[in-house]
Amino acid sequence: MRFYEYEAKALLRKQGVRLPDGGTAETAADAARIAGEIGGAVVLKSQVLSGGRMKAGGIKFADTPAEAETACAEILKLPIKDQMPVNVLVEAKAAVAKEYYLGVTFDAVAKLPVMIVSDMGGIDIEEVAETHPEHIAKVHLSTLHPFSDFRAKEAVASLGITGGELNQLTRVLAQLVRTFLTYNLTLAEINPLGKLEDGSFVVLDCHLDMEEEARERHQAAVLDGLGIGADETRQGRPATEFERRGARVDSVDHRGVAGRVVEFDGNLGLVIGAGGGSLTIFDAVQKYGGKPANYCEIGGNPSVLKACELTKVILSKPGVEKIAVIMNVVSNTRVDIVARGVIKGVVESGFDPAEKIAVFRIPGAWEAEGFKLLEKYGVDYCDRTVSMAEAARRAVEKIGK
Amino acid sequence: MGILIDENTTFIIQGITGREAVNMTRECLDYDSKVVGGVTPGRGGRDVYGVPVYDTIKEIVAKERIDGSVITVPAPFVRDAAFEAIENGIKLLVIVTERTPRYEVAQVLEFARLHGTRVIGPNCLGIITPGKAKMGGIGGPAANTKQAYKPGRIGIMSRSGGMTTEIANSLTAAGLGQSTAVSIGGDPLIGSTYAELMPLFEADEGTDALVIYTEPGGPMDAQLSLWVKENKSRLPIVAFMAGKFMDKMPGMRFGHAGTIVEGKADTAAEKLERLAEAGIAVAEEISQIPDLVRERLG
Numbered sequence: 001m002r003f004y005e006y007e008a009k010a011l012l013r014k015q016g017v018r019l020p021d022g023g024t025a026e027t028a029a030d031a032a033r034i035a036g037e038i039g040g041a042v043v044l045k046s047q048v049l050s051g052g053r054m055k056a057g058g059i060k061f062a063d064t065p066a067e068a069e070t071a072c073a074e075i076l077k078l079p080i081k082d083q084m085p086v087n088v089l090v091e092a093k094a095a096v097a098k099e100y101y102l103g104v105t106f107d108a109v110a111k112l113p114v115m116i117v118s119d120m121g122g123i124d125i126e127e128v129a130e131t132h133p134e135h136i137a138k139v140h141l142s143t144l145h146p147f148s149d150f151r152a153k154e155a156v157a158s159l160g161i162t163g164g165e166l167n168q169l170t171r172v173l174a175q176l177v178r179t180f181l182t183y184n185l186t187l188a189e190i191n192p193l194g195k196l197e198d199g200s201f202v203v204l205d206c207h208l209d210m211e212e213e214a215r216e217r218h219q220a221a222v223l224d225g226l227g228i229g230a231d232e233t234r235q236g237r238p239a240t241e242f243e244r245r246g247a248r249v250d251s252v253d254h255r256g257v258a259g260r261v262v263e264f265d266g267n268l269g270l271v272i273g274a275g276g277g278s279l280t281i282f283d284a285v286q287k288y289g290g291k292p293a294n295y296c297e298i299g300g301n302p303s304v305l306k307a308c309e310l311t312k313v314i315l316s317k318p319g320v321e322k323i324a325v326i327m328n329v330v331s332n333t334r335v336d337i338v339a340r341g342v343i344k345g346v347v348e349s350g351f352d353p354a355e356k357i358a359v360f361r362i363p364g365a366w367e368a369e370g371f372k373l374l375e376k377y378g379v380d381y382c383d384r385t386v387s388m389a390e391a392a393r394r395a396v397e398k399i400g401k
Numbered sequence: 402m403g404i405l406i407d408e409n410t411t412f413i414i415q416g417i418t419g420r421e422a423v424n425m426t427r428e429c430l431d432y433d434s435k436v437v438g439g440v441t442p443g444r445g446g447r448d449v450y451g452v453p454v455y456d457t458i459k460e461i462v463a464k465e466r467i468d469g470s471v472i473t474v475p476a477p478f479v480r481d482a483a484f485e486a487i488e489n490g491i492k493l494l495v496i497v498t499e500r501t502p503r504y505e506v507a508q509v510l511e512f513a514r515l516h517g518t519r520v521i522g523p524n525c526l527g528i529i530t531p532g533k534a535k536m537g538g539i540g541g542p543a544a545n546t547k548q549a550y551k552p553g554r555i556g557i558m559s560r561s562g563g564m565t566t567e568i569a570n571s572l573t574a575a576g577l578g579q580s581t582a583v584s585i586g587g588d589p590l591i592g593s594t595y596a597e598l599m600p601l602f603e604a605d606e607g608t609d610a611l612v613i614y615t616e617p618g619g620p621m622d623a624q625l626s627l628w629v630k631e632n633k634s635r636l637p638i639v640a641f642m643a644g645k646f647m648d649k650m651p652g653m654r655f656g657h658a659g660t661i662v663e664g665k666a667d668t669a670a671e672k673l674e675r676l677a678e679a680g681i682a683v684a685e686e687i688s689q690i691p692d693l694v695r696e697r698l699g
Contacts, residue, residue, distance in 0.1 A: 236652025275656035276561020279644035331541035
């Protein structure tokens with residue numbers, strides 16, 4: 001889960017990282033007030049969950065509170081990659097002499113966390129890695145031995161950095177590592193870290209991602225304080241109302257998974273699973289010219305209630321004409337339970353399963369019981385001799401392209 | 402032949418009294434796997450379908466040789482369960498549990514490396530050497546498992562547990578049996594990647610070709626391509642890539658925790674290019690896999 005810049009900065013501040021003075025503005029008048037309090041040139045930054053803000057016009061500079069007010073009003077109206085800003089971060093403009101990059105993430109090959117340091121900040125680190133690999137230091141961290149600051153020092157020093165700069169960078173990198181460890185982050189990036197003309201360092205921009213799996217343990221202590229609800233899925237963009245409703249279905253009980261949905265604007269609702277199956281089916285629906293209304297993944301043997309509620313959420317989405325129920329050959333999810341849940345959901349939504357379910361293709365555990373039920377309701381179902389792609393094609397054919 | 406497990410492999414199940422684990426125990430026993438014990442703290446002295454339950458692994462290893470353990474405990478207990486198995490000298494772990502935080506997975510894998518323990522998963526359905534044994538829920542109930550998997554000479558490695566069985570099913574229907582199928586797990590950090598299992602398949606006289614199921618996200622495919630080129634692998638490989646639609650949706654996670662496009666190297670397009678470079682055949686649909694395998698076998 002990606003944090004907005006202002007939230008990420010709040011987390012860094014808790015670890016003692018130095019940040020520019022400033023605050024968030026909900027309105028243009030707020031921006032004028034904050035700029036007045038800062039009393040000098042300010043930078044105004046659109047708060048969206050996406051990069052490329054500078055290019056899109058989401059970052060502006062102002063010398064006076066009046067200018068800040070105008071700039072803020074413009075930013076608040078400007079969508080960036082289809083996202084409207086939640087607010088505008090107003091900060092003192094820093095006199096930057098040099099920019100650095102500091103990052104902590106996981107290396108999936110070494111299977112360890114890794115610190116990344118570069119004295120070429122302000123640009124994409126992947127680009128620096130390609131063009132100037134000698135300006136990047138990567139040092140892995142043990143997950144069994146305690147973290148100690150000297151590891152950060154070694155990473156910084158390996159770039160040939162010494163003197164006061166070494167000590168200051170070591171301090172910020174160690175603070176970043178502690179932020180990474182404290183909040184179960186998968187990415188903690190300060191880019192750029194600005195070295196000011198007086199020799200001190202300040203965080204200009206940062207990007208923190210918290211692991212989905214760890215959200216629950218940080219909900220009360222951290223996320224509630226930032227106003228981030230448990231149903232706010234934030235997958236690369238803010239969650240839609242439809243997605244929030246799906247997330248609530250998934251949390252009704254701990255049996256299996258059903259409800260993690262992503263909204264699309266098509267007419268074919270998808271009740272699909274599991275992880276890999278959903279990806280395969282979604283590709284196939286698009287390949288045959290179908291327009292999915294949603295992505296979802298059911299698996300891990302969800303309860304009848306979950307499958308039913310998920311079906312109801314999908315059917316309630318405007319524009320959904322039919323649903324396709326497709327999974328790979330299932331091992332632990334029971335065909336009959338999914339069938340019962342989906343049929344119940346369709347009936348409770350006031351529709352006829354035979355008409356509303358374009359195709360049902362889930363072979364595997366308890367399939368005989370499931371098929372019997374589908375037959376009773378007149379639903380078009382198929383067994384393992386029909387491929388997932390073929391089932392997707394049939395569904396698209398029924399609904400029309 | 403086959404890799405990792407056979408009819409003599411003994412294993413235990415950690416968290417054996419859990420709802421899904423009880424079913425899995427039944428399924429493994431029905432498939433003639435040697436499930437010799439289970440662990441659930443506080444439930445020592447009971448049994449699950451005749452399999453004795455213990456409080457600690459220490460009690461079991463004092464009595465007999467244990468080759469492996471299937472970990473099914475809830476995510477918050479995975480690290481502790483894995484540490485217990487590793488310290489007690491178990492050399493093969495299958496971690497079924499989903500949603501274990503990444504840092505804790507990294508700790509388990511680092512500890513396992515120190516002790517020479519192989520880890521499959523997390524977030525996987527386990528291993529099957531058809532006709533001999535299965536370790537984990539892979540394939541489901543024994544009757545379903547026997548329907549989808551038949552003994553033969555094709556190896557499978559898959560990031561998706563469900564798709565492992567889907568692929569086996571399509572191979573079986575086409576008359577191609579399997580040597581060993583490994584559900585390697587869908588997490589961003591896993592114990593055994595394709596490249597890390599390659600030496601085992603390469604050395605297995607019972608394997609003639611491999612089928613790989615993959616997804617966007619992570620460096621695993623590039624790592625495999627490199628291994629195949631550097632080691633001049635004797636095995637023809639057919640790959641299937643799901644989630645091509647994700648290339649247009651960076652930053653969003655689909656299917657598995659590790660399936661997300663963050664950088665260019667994560668995209669399906671880029672990965673397919675890497676695989677093709679290494680001479681790996683790519684199937685557009687699952688149903689094409691058997692023919693491509695046959696073609697490659699000549």
